[in-house]
Amino acid sequence: MRRVLFILLLTAWPALLHAQQAGGVAGEGDHTMGGRFLRLFDLNDTGVSNMRRALLGAVFLGVSCGLLGSFIVVRRMALFGDTLSHAVLPGIMFGFLATGIVLVGAGGVISADDMVRSPLESFGAFWKNSGCSFEFRVEELTKNPVLIFVGATIAGLLGGAVVTFIRRATRLKEDVALGLVLAVFYAVGVVLLTRVQGLGSSEVTGLSGFMFGQAALLTDGDLKLMGAITVFAVGTVAIFYKELLLTSFDNSYAEAAGFPVRAIHYSLILLLAFSVVVALQAVGVVLVSAMLITPAATAYMLTDRMHRMLWLSMGFGIFAGVSGAFMSFFFDAPTGPFMVLGATLVFVVAFLFSPRHGVVTRWLRQYSRAAQVQRENTLKAVYHVLEARDFEGEGVSLRELAERRSETEEDASRLSAELARHHLATLHEDGNQVHLTPEGWQRACEIVRNHRLWELYLTNEAKIAPDHVHDDAEKIEHVLGEEVVRALERTLDHARIDPHGRPIPGLADLQAGLAPEGGPDHILGFGKRL
Amino acid sequence: MSENIEDALPLEIHDLTVAYHKRPVLWGIDLEVPKGKLIGVIGPNGAGKSTLIKSTMGLLPWSSGWVKVFGKPVKDNLSRIGYVPQRESVDWDFPVSVMDVVLMGRYGRLGLMKRPGREDRDIARECLEKVQMLPYASRQISNLSGGQQQRVFLARALAQESDLYFMDEPFAGVDAATEAAIVTLLQELKEKGKTLIIVHHDLPTARNYFDMLLLLNMRVIAFGPTESVFKVDLLQNTYGGRLTILSEVAEEVRKKT
Numbered sequence: 001m002r003r004v005l006f007i008l009l010l011t012a013w014p015a016l017l018h019a020q021q022a023g024g025v026a027g028e029g030d031h032t033m034g035g036r037f038l039r040l041f042d043l044n045d046t047g048v049s050n051m052r053r054a055l056l057g058a059v060f061l062g063v064s065c066g067l068l069g070s071f072i073v074v075r076r077m078a079l080f081g082d083t084l085s086h087a088v089l090p091g092i093m094f095g096f097l098a099t100g101i102v103l104v105g106a107g108g109v110i111s112a113d114d115m116v117r118s119p120l121e122s123f124g125a126f127w128k129n130s131g132c133s134f135e136f137r138v139e140e141l142t143k144n145p146v147l148i149f150v151g152a153t154i155a156g157l158l159g160g161a162v163v164t165f166i167r168r169a170t171r172l173k174e175d176v177a178l179g180l181v182l183a184v185f186y187a188v189g190v191v192l193l194t195r196v197q198g199l200g201s202s203e204v205t206g207l208s209g210f211m212f213g214q215a216a217l218l219t220d221g222d223l224k225l226m227g228a229i230t231v232f233a234v235g236t237v238a239i240f241y242k243e244l245l246l247t248s249f250d251n252s253y254a255e256a257a258g259f260p261v262r263a264i265h266y267s268l269i270l271l272l273a274f275s276v277v278v279a280l281q282a283v284g285v286v287l288v289s290a291m292l293i294t295p296a297a298t299a300y301m302l303t304d305r306m307h308r309m310l311w312l313s314m315g316f317g318i319f320a321g322v323s324g325a326f327m328s329f330f331f332d333a334p335t336g337p338f339m340v341l342g343a344t345l346v347f348v349v350a351f352l353f354s355p356r357h358g359v360v361t362r363w364l365r366q367y368s369r370a371a372q373v374q375r376e377n378t379l380k381a382v383y384h385v386l387e388a389r390d391f392e393g394e395g396v397s398l399r400e401l402a403e404r405r406s407e408t409e410e411d412a413s414r415l416s417a418e419l420a421r422h423h424l425a426t427l428h429e430d431g432n433q434v435h436l437t438p439e440g441w442q443r444a445c446e447i448v449r450n451h452r453l454w455e456l457y458l459t460n461e462a463k464i465a466p467d468h469v470h471d472d473a474e475k476i477e478h479v480l481g482e483e484v485v486r487a488l489e490r491t492l493d494h495a496r497i498d499p500h501g502r503p504i505p506g507l508a509d510l511q512a513g514l515a516p517e518g519g520p521d522h523i524l525g526f527g528k529r530l
Numbered sequence: 531m532s533e534n535i536e537d538a539l540p541l542e543i544h545d546l547t548v549a550y551h552k553r554p555v556l557w558g559i560d561l562e563v564p565k566g567k568l569i570g571v572i573g574p575n576g577a578g579k580s581t582l583i584k585s586t587m588g589l590l591p592w593s594s595g596w597v598k599v600f601g602k603p604v605k606d607n608l609s610r611i612g613y614v615p616q617r618e619s620v621d622w623d624f625p626v627s628v629m630d631v632v633l634m635g636r637y638g639r640l641g642l643m644k645r646p647g648r649e650d651r652d653i654a655r656e657c658l659e660k661v662q663m664l665p666y667a668s669r670q671i672s673n674l675s676g677g678q679q680q681r682v683f684l685a686r687a688l689a690q691e692s693d694l695y696f697m698d699e700p701f702a703g704v705d706a707a708t709e710a711a712i713v714t715l716l717q718e719l720k721e722k723g724k725t726l727i728i729v730h731h732d733l734p735t736a737r738n739y740f741d742m743l744l745l746l747n748m749r750v751i752a753f754g755p756t757e758s759v760f761k762v763d764l765l766q767n768t769y770g771g772r773l774t775i776l777s778e779v780a781e782e783v784r785k786k787t
Contacts, residue, residue: 074621074624239643240643242637242643242645242646243637243642245626245634248624249621249624249626249631250615250634252589252615253613253634253686254637255587255589256589256613256615257608257609257613258605259637300625304625304627304670304672305626306624306630308625309625
């Protein structure tokens with residue numbers, strides 16, 4: 001868990017820094033926030049159709065990253081995801097540069113872009129072009145989604161392979177290998193990016209989006225590819241869910257049962273590379289790993305079942321993506337940082353308020369528990385005071401209570417006010433006299449009974465010396481449930497006297513508070529004289 | 531033909547050698563395991579006990595030799611092997627319930643792409659009942675004690691409905707009640723004609739729990755019925771005099787024989 005937190009911190013920090021960087025989603029026109037909001041409803045505005053594309057892209061990346069990220073988190077491959085996502089950068093650059101390679105021959109010029117878009121015609125032209133030659137032309141450079149996708153996937157997988165190679169060939173451990181590969185691939189990518197920007201191609205602006213994400217630059221071609229890959233990833237996980245679950249939980253058992261564990265592992269890495277590439281354009285190389293880890297880590301904290309974790313993680317991924325795209329639109333800044341901030345926001349909320357493990361939730365639970373124990377201790381003190389004077393009279397004065405608890409009268413006053421607030425007692429004579437309500441009386445009896453029963457149990461059954469049992473009973477008295485009490489009473493043969501010679505309140509005493517007058521003779525409470 | 535296969539030994543290992551980073555950890559293991567026996571694998575730390583069962587199932591590569599399970603190469607007969615790995619080998623914070631884990635025992639029979647159905651759930655429930663863990667079926671696995679975790683692993687192996695079982699230290703770190711429950715269960719399985727090979731680290735109990743013992747220290751020191759193998763000189767050979775507990779046990783053996 002600490003490692004996950006650390007990685008979250010690592011990824012959220014650059015997000016904050018880069019959030020300030022400029023870069024236009026909204027483009028020209030009205031730059032006030034209200035103006036941008038109004039533009040959302042203007043159908044003819046190109047900025048708005050960009051926005052719609054951005055939102056659709058955000059949904060795709062939320063789904064694929066959330067899904068694959070869940071497996072990354074439970075397989076403890078978070079750092080691997082980080083390395084893989086940085087390693088794709090050189091691949092993007094090569095994919096971009098590949099479009100500049102053209103075939104020049106008698107039949108004219110055929111670019112790589114043409115080949116991908118209409119392979120058959122290009123091949124025909126290539127066939128006729130005997131004696132043609134390859135050339136690199138800057139003016140042909142263009143952002144072709146398929147070439148960039150192929151380049152990025154190859155680079156990502158190559159990065160993964162180098163990690164495996166380093167680990168096998170040296171004594172270095174996985175984390176070191178990951179660090180090495182992340183750094184060098186990213187460095188190569190940045191060098192290529194600066195070189196490519198120096199080429200002077202008009203398409204270069206689209207490339208800077210790959211660093212920090214620019215969802216507004218998504219083209220219809222990008223979206224089609226993202227959609228196809230997302231559907232493929234979801235389909236694969238749905239079909240092979242059982243295998244993925246088994247190998248993630250217990251790989252050697254899966255292997256012993258005859259499952260092709262290696263093939264499953266590499267398929268997962270391939271899917272991971274796909275989902276990284278899907279998210280690239282919108283989130284950027286630097287932060288894409290956060291979209292893998294953060295939604296899944298949030299889901300991991302909220303549920304104990306893998307299938308629920310997948311759904312939650314996809315939901316958080318979509319939320320992060322969509323909110324990030326919106327924020328980026330309004331603040332006119334790169335998308336990636338805002339998506340990561342959106343995801344981290346959900347994480348923080350879950351971290352603080354998750355019903356079972358949330359920090360604040362737990363703290364509140366402890367606080368209310370402590371307050372309850374304190375009230376019960378006050379009730380017990382009231383009971384002791386009453387018992388000391390043989391249950392004569394109903395009220396207990398603040399001074400008596402304070403003496404009993406060895407506290408000041410102010411403390412006693414505060415404690416009794418606390419009882420009154422919870423309807424366990426009523427205050428009389430300007431708050432100087434405390435009278436227990438029937439509920440208060442019952443709880444007081446229960447606590448004293450629990451305490452004395454436990455002492456008796458420890459002394460009789462566990463053979464612990466009577467002077468050693470009090471401290472333990474002080475804690476146990478607040479947690480014993482009715483079932484355990486019944487069992488204790490049976491074990492102790494319904495004994496009525498504790499090891500220190502004091503009577504143990506019984507069921508009749510508990511109910512005596514409900515009818516203070518005229519209870520049966522053998523009861524101890526208000527109706528009772530020993 | 532089918533008779534032939536049933537007559538075949540549950541496990542036959544010939545000249546198996548296994549190496550980690552070119553350093554051999556198991557040398558020329560030969561083993562012919564008869565059907566319906568409860569077999570303990572005994573040896574000091576680093577003797578290759580876990581390595582033996584892992585490599586037998588093909589989880590570790592062999593340098594030489596072959597392994598046959600019910601007359602067929604082990605790779606072709608994995609479905610007849612049930613496996614209980616060491617408890618520490620998995621992450622117990624993994625988001626699955628007890629039921630999910632036991633159902634995993636059915637996955638091998640389902641094959642690729644099929645989901646466990648009602649019948650699989652019924653079998654999984656029966657297996658949980660056998661290890662007295664049915665009331666915990668919907669619990670998340672991180673809320674279990676060590677003994678309960680071991681029972682869940684056992685239930686998963688039972689759900690495989692195999693004929694040959696490998697168990698890696700099933701008694702490690704479990705409470706006395708669980709240990710007794712496991713022993714009873716192993717006896718029941720044996721009476722149904724299953725063959726069980728169990729890595730065990732406690733010498734004194736090994737003598738009472740198992741029909742046969744395999745004394746292992748990188749090579750097979752001895753393999754045979756417990757009474758003929760649990761001998762001072764053989765144990766001395768296995769542990770190489772390194773183990774202080776050995777002298778106590780040896781003394782005990784001397785007194786009783």
